[in-house]
Amino acid sequence: MLWGYGVNMKKLEIPEEVKKELREKGGWSNVKKSLPLKEIKEVEKVMKVLSCDTRLRILYALSEQRMCVCMLTELTGCSYSKCSYHLSKLKDAGLIKATRKGNYLIYSLTPFGRSIVRHFKKYKPEVKK
Amino acid sequence: MLWGYGVNMKKLEIPEEVKKELREKGGWSNVKKSLPLKEIKEVEKVMKVLSCDTRLRILYALSEQRMCVCMLTELTGCSYSKCSYHLSKLKDAGLIKATRKGNYLIYSLTPFGRSIVRHFKKYKPEVKK
DNA sequence: TCACCATTTCAAATTTTTTTGAAATTATTC
DNA sequence: GAATAATTTCAAAAAAATTTGAAATGGTGA
Numbered sequence: 001m002l003w004g005y006g007v008n009m010k011k012l013e014i015p016e017e018v019k020k021e022l023r024e025k026g027g028w029s030n031v032k033k034s035l036p037l038k039e040i041k042e043v044e045k046v047m048k049v050l051s052c053d054t055r056l057r058i059l060y061a062l063s064e065q066r067m068c069v070c071m072l073t074e075l076t077g078c079s080y081s082k083c084s085y086h087l088s089k090l091k092d093a094g095l096i097k098a099t100r101k102g103n104y105l106i107y108s109l110t111p112f113g114r115s116i117v118r119h120f121k122k123y124k125p126e127v128k129k
Numbered sequence: 130m131l132w133g134y135g136v137n138m139k140k141l142e143i144p145e146e147v148k149k150e151l152r153e154k155g156g157w158s159n160v161k162k163s164l165p166l167k168e169i170k171e172v173e174k175v176m177k178v179l180s181c182d183t184r185l186r187i188l189y190a191l192s193e194q195r196m197c198v199c200m201l202t203e204l205t206g207c208s209y210s211k212c213s214y215h216l217s218k219l220k221d222a223g224l225i226k227a228t229r230k231g232n233y234l235i236y237s238l239t240p241f242g243r244s245i246v247r248h249f250k251k252y253k254p255e256v257k258k
Numbered sequence: 259t260c261a262c263c264a265t266t267t268c269a270a271a272t273t274t275t276t277t278t279g280a281a282a283t284t285a286t287t288c
Numbered sequence: 289g290a291a292t293a294a295t296t297t298c299a300a301a302a303a304a305a306t307t308t309g310a311a312a313t314g315g316t317g318a
């Protein structure tokens with residue numbers, strides 16, 4: 001067996017072209033080891049926060065200008081508590097920050113948040129079916 | 130009232146600095162209208178697919194080399210059906226594609242998938258708490 | 259054609275995320 | 289220092305995503 005024993009595996013005869021590529025890459029255990037698991041976890045965290053319509057709308061809006069929560073509730077059609085929930089997610093991920101001005105909390109993008117929106121606007125990924 | 134009536138709103142007196150910025154941006158309705166809702170929806174779809182550890186591991190793995198499903202089950206520790214579920218999400222988003230080789234389906238990245246992984250590897254976003 | 263293998267599909271069970279509304283916080287004004 | 293405004297927090301309810309295992313599909317070779 002080429003690469004150890006998998007949970008669900010019987011005998012394997014992987015296509016020659018794939019095996020060849022595998023040899024060139026230094027073998028299965030090498031390929032397996034080179035997965036950057038820690039980096040992947042970090043990426044996952046950020047992607048989770050970005051995978052929500054409401055949060056993206058907030059992010060795009062804040063890329064235009066600073067806003068207090070009442071503006072964001074009006075913009076997104078969300079209740080305060082809902083808005084607040086999403087804001088906390090964005091904040092935890094380091095994408096936005098808030099400063100207090102009297103009774104108002106004014107939210108704005110962090111440099112990290114700004115760089116993300118810039119990417120989106122630049123690349124506009126297209127999804128096909 | 131500056132900008133219409135929100136669901137939860139009483140009287141508002143937004144901080145002067147924010148109002149000033151708002152005027153410079155052409156007023157509230159202008160800022161509101163300029164949110165690219167369609168683009169945001171597209172971004173959301175892709176982010177949703179990318180916001181999962183298993184799928185990211187598959188994506189990173191495929192950026193190293195083509196793999197059949199049995200390899201991916203071994204790599205991720207997932208059952209076939211679980212793997213298949215995640216593969217279909219990645220495929221629907223246009224990030225990976227499959228070609229059949231006898232009994233085997235060999236998955237690989239699309240150009241779009243490749244460009245995404247390239248970005249991740251380049252920017253390695255950091256999350257702070 | 260039959261048995262077998264790699265993989266997908268389906269529906270039910272489980273887990274995770276989001277929504278809701280009421281109550282708590284914090285600052286402000288009188 | 290009470291009343292009020294903007295916002296957050298909390299716990300329960302609802303919705304969405306994932307996991308599971310059994311059954312289906314489609315290719316292969318005898």
